[in-house]
Amino acid sequence: xxxxxxxxxxxxxxxxxxxxxxxxxxxxxxxxxxxxxxxxxxxxxxxxxxxxxxxxxxxxxxxxxxxxxxxxxxxxxxxxxxxxxxxxxxxxxxxxxxxxxxxxxxxxxxxxxxxxxxxxxxxxxxxxxxxxxxxxxxxxxxxxxxxxxxxxxxxxxxxxxxxxxxxxxxxxxxxxxxxxxxxxxxxxxxxxxxxxxxxxxxxxxxxxxxxxxxxxxxxxxxxxxxxxxxxxxxxxxxxxxxxxxxxxxxxxxxxxxxxxxxxxxxxxxxxxxxxxxxxxxxxxxxxxxxxxxxxxxxxxxxxxxxxxxxxxxxx
Ligand SMILES: *[C@@H]1O[C@H](CO)[C@@H](O)[C@H](O)[C@H]1NC(C)=O
Ligand SMILES: *[C@@H]1O[C@H](CO)[C@@H](O)[C@H](O)[C@H]1NC(C)=O
Ligand SMILES: *[C@@H]1O[C@H](CO)[C@@H](O)[C@H](O)[C@H]1NC(C)=O
Ligand SMILES: *[C@@H]1O[C@H](CO)[C@@H](O)[C@H](O)[C@H]1NC(C)=O
Numbered sequence: 001x002x003x004x005x006x007x008x009x010x011x012x013x014x015x016x017x018x019x020x021x022x023x024x025x026x027x028x029x030x031x032x033x034x035x036x037x038x039x040x041x042x043x044x045x046x047x048x049x050x051x052x053x054x055x056x057x058x059x060x061x062x063x064x065x066x067x068x069x070x071x072x073x074x075x076x077x078x079x080x081x082x083x084x085x086x087x088x089x090x091x092x093x094x095x096x097x098x099x100x101x102x103x104x105x106x107x108x109x110x111x112x113x114x115x116x117x118x119x120x121x122x123x124x125x126x127x128x129x130x131x132x133x134x135x136x137x138x139x140x141x142x143x144x145x146x147x148x149x150x151x152x153x154x155x156x157x158x159x160x161x162x163x164x165x166x167x168x169x170x171x172x173x174x175x176x177x178x179x180x181x182x183x184x185x186x187x188x189x190x191x192x193x194x195x196x197x198x199x200x201x202x203x204x205x206x207x208x209x210x211x212x213x214x215x216x217x218x219x220x221x222x223x224x225x226x227x228x229x230x231x232x233x234x235x236x237x238x239x240x241x242x243x244x245x246x247x248x249x250x251x252x253x254x255x256x257x258x259x260x261x262x263x264x265x266x267x268x269x270x271x272x273x274x275x276x277x278x279x280x281x282x283x284x285x286x287x288x289x290x291x292x293x294x295x296x297x298x299x300x301x302x303x304x305x306x307x308x309x310x311x312x313x314x315x
Contacts, residue, residue: 074145091163129213166200
């Protein structure tokens with residue numbers, strides 16, 4: 001009973017806290033960088049009501065996306081190629097940008113995650129610390145704004161000079177550390193380049209998400225890796241492993257609880273049956289006794305030679 005009790009408690013704890021934990025995190029913010037991109041694209045698109053070509057429109061975001069800044073800019077493809085767009089917030093877009101396949105108009109969506117916590121959350125980087133929040137520049141097919149979701153363009157490149165990203169409010173580099181630019185491509189793969197300019201400029205020939213980071217001092221991570229091995233998968237695969245381990249353990253716990261429940265029910269049934277049988281036996285015994293008594297009484301009067309009865313009734 002004690003074991004069953006603790007298992008039941010554990011089971012209900014699992015039931016109650018697991019969903020609470022995940023829904024609390026997921027209901028307010030999109031989960032994952034791709035989902036965030038899609039959400040921000042949606043609000044950027046909403047900002048383009050009868051847009052003027054070449055004008056930056058700032059998107060209105062709901063309160064759960066507080067702190068994030070999103071803009072939309074619609075350009076003719078030819079104009080982007082010939083002139084670029086020298087001042088799209090932190091991005092300096094040179095001439096020579098070409099998309100493949102060709103589209104008549106593009107929408108360039110600008111993102112600024114606004115703070116380092118969100119940057120870490122959506123773009124986790126093992127062993128690195130963010131000095132500036134993630135900035136994003138993503139290109140969409142802007143030929144038809146009446147579609148609900150603008151189609152992404154995945155091949156847009158700077159064939160001449162690179163696009164420059166001039167970060168504002170970069171945190172000071174810790175002494176002894178070297179700042180790096182990090183670039184996440186559309187698949188989320190990261191790559192590092194040197195910071196240029198006055199320690200605040202990164203350059204890129206492609207779209208994606210960008211930030212300035214430094215290597216973290218090698219402090220022991222709070223959760224040590226379950227198995228050794230040379231990097232590669234990084235945080236995502238660790239998370240996966242933990243999710244799998246968690247599910248397996250949870251499943252096992254559930255199984256044990258169910259088993260115990262079944263056993264307990266069986267035991268309970270048996271006990272009940274036993275009790276019923278006992279009761280039946282008691283009633284039956286009583287009946288037997290009286291019937292025996294009835295039949296005994298006359299028989300006793302007949303045969304005096306049997307001493308057993310007298311023995312039985314004696315104290
Ligand atoms: C861009 O959108 C237009 C209008 O919907 C469509 O005709 C064209 O095929 C699209 N181009 C690409 C490369 O997706
Ligand atoms: C990552 O950057 C290095 C140079 O810093 C470059 O040689 C390499 O091709 C880049 N990788 C990808 C996938 O673009
Ligand atoms: C980046 O900086 C390091 C040291 O400051 C230097 O050795 C390296 O050549 C640089 N890489 C590029 C691609 O400029
Ligand atoms: C992070 O640093 C630790 C310890 O220096 C190292 O074992 C691990 O491979 C690093 N992770 C990545 C993704 O480089």
